[in-house]
Amino acid sequence: MAVNHLEIKNVTKAYVNRQQQIVALDKVSFEIDEGELFCILGPSGCGKSTLLRCIAGFEQVTEGEILVGGRPVDKPGPDRTMVFQGFDQLLPWKTVLENVEYPLKVNKLGSPTERRERAAEFLELVGLSEFKDNYPHQLSGGMKQRVAIARALALKPKVLLMDEPFASLDAQTRTVLQTELIGIWEKFRPTIIFITHNIQEAIILGSKIAVMSKRPGTIKKIITNQLGRPRFVGYPGFDEMWQELHALLDYNRIMPSA
Numbered sequence: 520m521a522v523n524h525l526e527i528k529n530v531t532k533a534y535v536n537r538q539q540q541i542v543a544l545d546k547v548s549f550e551i552d553e554g555e556l557f558c559i560l561g562p563s564g565c566g567k568s569t570l571l572r573c574i575a576g577f578e579q580v581t582e583g584e585i586l587v588g589g590r591p592v593d594k595p596g597p598d599r600t601m602v603f604q605g606f607d608q609l610l611p612w613k614t615v616l617e618n619v620e621y622p623l624k625v626n627k628l629g630s631p632t633e634r635r636e637r638a639a640e641f642l643e644l645v646g647l648s649e650f651k652d653n654y655p656h657q658l659s660g661g662m663k664q665r666v667a668i669a670r671a672l673a674l675k676p677k678v679l680l681m682d683e684p685f686a687s688l689d690a691q692t693r694t695v696l697q698t699e700l701i702g703i704w705e706k707f708r709p710t711i712i713f714i715t716h717n718i719q720e721a722i723i724l725g726s727k728i729a730v731m732s733k734r735p736g737t738i739k740k741i742i743t744n745q746l747g748r749p750r751f752v753g754y755p756g757f758d759e760m761w762q763e764l765h766a767l768l769d770y771n772r773i774m775p776s777a
């Protein structure tokens with residue numbers, strides 16, 4: 520069994536709110552190979568974030584189980600790190616370098632010198648070495664997301680969980696960060712689960728793309744993306760894949776005005 524292999528087995532997640540039960544995920548089963556860049560597409564409210572939070576261990580599944588490298592997930596751990604959509608995920612009172620260093624310290628990884636060196640190394644990876652002494656409020660949205668990515672990667676997780684991390688960025692910055700993420704993935708081959716609403720983003724990034732149904736979320740189909748890299752809109756086969764994913768998402772029926 521590969522150490523980064525992820526198994527989602529028959530996972531159901533129901534929330535109970537004021538005696539009303541909301542089934543967010545319904546018997547979801549799939550596997551992700553080590554080193555996959557696995558994108559998940561699905562309509563709003565279908566349970567994508569819930570699935571990611573269950574994998575992160577922030578939520579307990581109602582039924583089924585999640586295994587990372589054969590070990591059941593029952594709580595958060597440094598083997599699964601998360602990058603969120605919002606720009607406010609950094610600690611505002613800590614510098615950029617301290618933000619990347621902080622989870623290493625909390626998880627007691629290495630000596631203070633080793634932690635500082637590792638944080639600096641990952642800041643360099645995302646091109647922010649010269650901003651190491653800045654505070655989050657002095658950074659652009661794209662720079663904040665780069666720090667969040669460096670911070671998540673510095674823990675050298677088995678699985679990097681990314682919940683629409685580029686959704687709040689302008690189109691140009693989003694394209695730049697997509698390219699940087701692919702570069703990091705090609706260099707280190709971490710297992711990444713990347714949630715997006717954006718079909719184009721899923722095709723550009725994903726080595727596999729899973730499409731979820733509307734709530735209660737199930738996996739409708741998993742597509743292996745064999746388009747070459749770098750891939751872009753207009754790349755041979757891009758449009759056909761876009762059409763297939765669009766049809767699977769059934770956006771016309773879910774959101775008539777979209």
Ligand SMILES: Nc1ncnc2c1ncn2[C@@H]1O[C@H](COP(=O)(O)OP(=O)(O)OP(=O)(O)O)[C@@H](O)[C@H]1O
Pocket residue numbers: 534535536541542543561562563564565566567568569570734
């Ligand atoms: N803590 C919670 N308590 C109760 N219901 C919740 C909770 N979190 C999510 N839900 C419900 O579970 C369902 C799935 O939510 P989730 O956030 O996972 O969807 P999503 O696919 O990530 O949505 P979006 O794409 O809009 O972010 C929704 O109906 C939501 O209202």
